[in-house]
Amino acid sequence: MPIESIAYRETGYFSPLILDYLDENPTVRPLYHRFPSLENLSQQADEKKAAFPMARRESLVNALKRQYDGVLAPAAVQVNLDALLQDNTFTVTTGHQLSLFTGPAYFLYKIVTTIRLADTLSKAYPDKKFVPVYWMATEDHDFEEICQFHFHGKKFRWNREAGGATGRMDLTGLDVVFELFSKEAGEGRHADELRRLFTNAYLSHHSLAAATRHLVNDLFGQDGLVIIDGDDAELKKIFAPWMAKELFESFSHGAVTDTIFKMGDYKIQVNPREVNLFYLGDNYRERIVRKGDSFDVLGANLTFSQEEMWALLEAHPEKISPNVILRPLYQEVILPNICYIGGGGEIAYWLQLKNMFEVADVPFPVLLLRNSVVVTSEKQKEKAARLGLHLSDLFRAETLLRDLAVLRVSASSVDFTSLRQQLHQQFALLHDAQHRTDPSFAGAVKAQEQKQLAGLDRLESRWRKAERRKHADVAERAVALRRTLFPLGGLQERTVHFGDFYELYGNDFRLALNQLQPLEPSFSILVMP
Secondary structure, eight states, rough: OEEEEEEEHHHHHHHHHHHHHHOOOOGGGGGGGGOOOOOHHHHHHHHHHHSSSSHHHHHHHHHHHTTTTTTTOHHHHHHHHHTTSSSSEEEEEEEEEEOOOBBTTHHHHHHHHHHHHHHHHHHTTSSSSSEEEEOOTTOHHHHHHHHEEEEEEEEEEEOOOSSSSGGOOOOHHHHHHHHHHHHHOOHHHHHHHHHHHHHHSSSSSHHHHHHHHHHHHHGGGGTEEEESSSEEEHHHHHHHHHHHHHHHHOOHHHHHHHHHHHTTOOOOOOOOOSSEEEEOOOOOOEEEEEETTTTTTTTEEOOOOHHHHHHHHHHOGGGGOOOTTTTHHHHHSOOEEEEEEEEEHHHHHHTTTTTHHHHOOOOOEEEEEOOOOOOOOOHHHHHHHHHHHHHGGSSSHHHHHHHHHHHHOOOTTOOOOHHHEEEEEEEEHHHHHHHEEEEGHHHHHHHHHHHHHHHHHHHHHHHHHHHHHTHOOOOOOOOHHHHHHHGGGGGGGTTTTTHHHHHHHHHHHHHTTTTOOSSSSSSEEEEEO
């Protein structure tokens, strides 16, 4: 199953900040520590080793093994859990919300990129071990972002009341979602496998966190992927000193604000608050705000004095939850991590955080843009070829694609660019001649040049319109093909569900993703048979 590629800059779907980061533009250089490469990742491991104490490894492994209690983890996961006790073992990590049945396909691509990078590094540096980690965003409280997925172009939504950390939610109502999904999936061996994945995860567990762990372990456990839940008292205890620093010094606000000021015209992804922490209750997650010498929990009618907040941190650190600004720092404090893998939006907000990490005295990880993928078929590739198009051409906007498709099939192609160049050359001779004869003719020569160029523009416009009419069917077929690969005009991976591909190809789809190369900075086009 071949993979083709296109440069990220040519796709039209990535922000200027991300494109400049990938190009190692000097304007972005102050926002990161090391650029992703094999050599830099090895250096990052050496730096992390010196900053990550053995006692922290022991607490991490204890927490992970407790989280895996009752989970049928493959041997590869068990090996990686034990390896984390060794000071030459490091993690590469991705994180994501607990999207229902994975949500869009890019959920899988993030994890595959992480697994592939860990494997690449382990082969390149056999004296070290690299463990892939998926961080479950169990404390996130935005239910609307995770409560649905698309399959066969239809939306399947989990309708229920929600509040608090999504990882703690029970699974009431997902039996109804499964019935609807099962009917849509139809018959076939691969459809039955999709039903099994859903049933074993969501109809057999007590919480969304447990269901997500089961599903991801089912899909990627054989690759040694370690799954971590940050909603854990033992892990929060490790992070408690940094939460105290945030509560009593508001250190992150100033650090991130300074970075935002230096980012100039780049789009800002997140804005810091004075206190970037939540209070985590049984059914709510509300902001902590400082009011003079005390702390209020907005929306929960709770107030803590400074002494009471210190006592809470010491006795129940699990009740404090980092927001989007501090969650990356929490991750890097408790993991021997060297690289974070994320999408464009994630990497953009991580680039706002380097100064905060320096203030916190925690190594800032290497940031790697996850592999992006559009999945197509040999049949669709053949359709493009019959139109004279390459698959990479389909990334063009529809108007440009129409013109390109017409140009590729037109038997009477005219090179107007060449004609303009010839016209400029001819008038260059006239300009030279008028200077040597009578400079007063300069205006007349210039006016005639502009008139003829304008006439050429009109001729080109009329010719293109005539060609569009003549080859309208070709242009429409090209646009129709584009729309199958870019639903609603956006990237396929942000809408289509992995089940649409799994239903067709089964585990061959998963195996095809193993071809992705995490350190090659290009957008992948995966051609399935």
